[in-house]
Every structure is written in C-alpha cells, then in structure tokens.
Amino acid sequence: MVMISGLKTREALPLTIAAASDTKEILPGAIPARLGAYAATLRTRRGQSVALSFEGSEAAFVVRSGALMLHVTLPGGLRQVIALYYPGDVFRTAFAPPAASAHLSAVTAGEVLRFRWSAVAELAADDPETAGYFADAVAKQTARQAIHMAAVGQFDCQQRVATYLMELAMGTGVRAPSGAVAFEMPLRRTDMADYLGLNADTLSRTMSRLRASGLLSHPDRHHAIIRDLDALAALTPAAQSIRALYAKTPSTTR
Amino acid sequence: MVMISGLKTREALPLTIAAASDTKEILPGAIPARLGAYAATLRTRRGQSVALSFEGSEAAFVVRSGALMLHVTLPGGLRQVIALYYPGDVFRTAFAPPAASAHLSAVTAGEVLRFRWSAVAELAADDPETAGYFADAVAKQTARQAIHMAAVGQFDCQQRVATYLMELAMGTGVRAPSGAVAFEMPLRRTDMADYLGLNADTLSRTMSRLRASGLLSHPDRHHAIIRDLDALAALTPAAQSIRALYAKTPSTTR
C-alpha cells in the first residue's frame, strides 16, 4: 500500500516497512511515506527525556521503534504515568495537560520521528493518507487508554498487574512452543506502579505472588515469562478487550 | 479560524452562524460550517443511549449541547465511565474499546451531530478547517483525560470528588456576587462514582463530609453550590491544571 518515494531530504528514512531484523522493529502498519520529508529522527536511550515542544512551537511525534511514556507530576509528589506510546503511535504537544509538569521520556532505546505540528497539519490537509494515519492512530490509542482507565479505576491490584502483563505479552511477547510467552518489561517497578496507579511495594508483592503461583517468572528485572497465557488472561476482566485490541492492530493498516 | 469570545464553555455550539435565539444556544468554538451538510442532529434526553455506530459503519459525533458519557462494563460487573463529552467534543466509534461492552449515553438533554466517519474523513481531506477542528478537539480531550487519569490513579477519595466538582464549577458554574459558584451535577451518584473509580457509598460519604464542612451544599440531587472556589481548589492537586484547561478552552479556536 505505501510505496517508497524519493522524498527523503537529509537521511534515508525507510518509512515503509522497517524490515525488522530486530524483534522490536515491529512495523507500525507503515508510516505514511510523505511524512518523511518533514521528520527529524530522534534516537532515544532508555530513560532519556524528550522535549514536549520543538523550538517553542507545537510538535508531533511518531514512534518508530521502542516506547515512550508520558507522565505528570502533580503538587504533593503525586506521579502518574498517563500513557505508553508504542511503534506507530502518535503524540502531539497538545496531548499533555497544562500546569501538570508533564514529561515525555523514552522507556526503551528506539527511534522517534519528530515534526512541527504545523507541518503535519499542512501535509494532512492535502494528503489523505497522512490525515487518516493520524486520525486512526489517535483513535486506536484512545481505545487503549479506555481499557487502561477502566483498569486503574476498577481493578484490584492483581487484576491491574495481570492486565499490564497481558498487554505486554500480546504486544511484544514471543511464543515458545511450550505455550509460554516471553517478553520484556521495559518499565522500572516504580514507573510500572505509577502507570497502574499502585504503590511500588504493593506491586512488588503482587508480582511475587504471581511468581509464587508459578504463572510468572522473571529471569531478570526486565524480562518475564508467562507459563500459561490463558491462566493469565483468566486473572484480568480486560482479557477479551486486550486480545481484541492487539488482534486488530496489524489490520489497522486499513 | 472562527473565534468568538466564549462565555460558558459547555453551552450549545452554533453549527454555522445560526444566531441561536434559542435558550442556551450560545457560541464558543464554532463547529466548522461545512460539516453541517453531512450532519444528522440527534436530540437527546437524559439517560438516552446513543448507538455507537451508524448503519453498521463507523460514526462520528460532535456534541453541540448537553453532555455524553462513554462507559464500559467488563466481566464481573465492573463498570467504568471512561469519559464525559461536552459541547465541542468529538467522538468516533473507534474510540470505544473492543469487547468491553462500551456504551455511549446522554447525561443531559442536548443535541449531538452524527456523521458517517467516512464523510468526515473525506471532508477533512479538503477542508483544513474541519481537519483542524477535529484534531484540536481530540487533543484537548486527550489532555483532559490525562488529568482524569491522574486523579483516578493517584488521588484519594476526597481529592477525586474535589477534582470533579472543580471541573464542573469551571466548566458550567455560574459565579454569584458572594464568590460562591453554583452549577448542575448532571450525573447520578452511581455514574459519578463510576467516573471517579469510587464506590457509590464512599462517594456519598465524602460529599456529606464536604457538606458538613460548609464548603458544599446541594439544594437538590442535581444542583450544587460551592461557597468558596479557592477552598475547593485547595483540596485537589489538579486545581492548577483544571484552571489552565478551562481558561484555555475558549482560545482553543486558535
């Protein structure tokens, strides 16, 4: 559907299919080629923070690989990770709430395309593909956020953790022949807790319980293996939704 | 870009110039005129449910007056009100998460414009005003949701209630000379609780405590008066953000 155009100005941006040699380089359903002409590519390291705006004007970002995290800190030291952005996701400055000390940072090494929002808006005005790409990406993200909202608002501790693990497993997991699923957990415990609206101690305890039950094991801090995905799914009321969400993603290419 | 000094944010939006002689039909952001050609106007009654899609295809909605609520019910009877949509807000079918029995319903009598999403997408492709309107509306909503996310994830019961009251006061409140603010509370207690991720009992208790402290009074179920807005603001860590959000709203027209 998307073809490579000769529009690259500065550096070659294989914006079509990142011929993923690496597991992470999931193809974002193809980022519209014409965007390339306006993009600056940021290479992120884990933990690196990304300026929300660009030279004082509103910016837009498209994640190409890796992941970003938006978090806010409110008076009183209350911190909440609002959203995680994965390959194909878009973000614009105006998504960040005002007066909430919002920060965007990388949770993983990866690549992020940055634009002036005005440039994106102009391009979108005469390139339906770009317009559609943004609109659909935002819609998909909104739907994902809805599930997350429900999880944070209604689930107990274990359900939230199970939900997050499920998302990771579905999004980036690798299936072993045994039926087990292995994946990375890019967030630190603290960030994970802030994302789930939990206390870090409680989160740790919950993960220990899952480990004790044999469902989960993590060889090291940032890696996890789920013995039985269905058993995990049984722990979260959002299992169906997550499955539907991640099943749909690839076909998002429309 | 049309831009008229906004009065009350959440009152009716004129579709075009329609010199709204009607009761509350005042004009803030102004919905792009050309959308009118594709719109079907739905008149909602409180509690009425609005079909998420239209004749099997994806739909888009723009709230003109009143308010809508999106809620999901997950297995186990867990219910979460995901978002509230106010005049000027947009919604499209794809915002609703899959497999979560999502429902859109009116919390107030009002008017909602309905479109086929495909029609909106086509129009946006050659009308930058429409495209910009949708993109900006979605961005504004996303920012609002971020605050709500932080509230549900991090705030205690009283802070959440104060946050919601603050939103209402800023959005639809009428200032009395005494400094008090009066506003409507369109949601039922149960829905309010589900929106805030609280138990209805707990919510009721919290409101009683606020009433006992003299800050709040409600002459009847759906009306409230805040004696001192600053005192209320002091109760929620999100006060600054809410103020910024609602101060910015009128100028959002850019």
Added chain:
DNA sequence: CGCTGTCTTGAAACTGCTCAACGCGTGTGG
C-alpha cells in the same frame, strides 16, 4: 570493594469497600 539505585519483604495503620438498613420522592393501583 563499597556505593547507590532498585527491588523485595514484613508488620502495623488506614482508607475505602461490602453489606444491610433506612429515608425520601415518585409513580401506580386499589
């Protein structure tokens, strides 16, 4: 080798939830 940031774990304190009862306004039928 010791430092530091991160993660884990325990015990006590507390917040919010559950469940059950009651009050109140409204609609319905005798």
Added chain:
DNA sequence: CCACACGCGTTGAGCAGTTTCAAGACAGCG
C-alpha cells in the same frame, strides 16, 4: 386518597486490601 413498591441516595459497622514505614537483599558501577 392512601398503600405500596421502586429507584436513588444516605448512613453505620465491620472487614479487606493497600499503603506506609522501615529494614534488608541484590546488581551494576566507579
């Protein structure tokens, strides 16, 4: 016109799940 049921909101008492605080374990790094 009253009796009654119903939906909705309020309130209390007891309980459960989370948070808090403090201490210990572990890994990476100078």
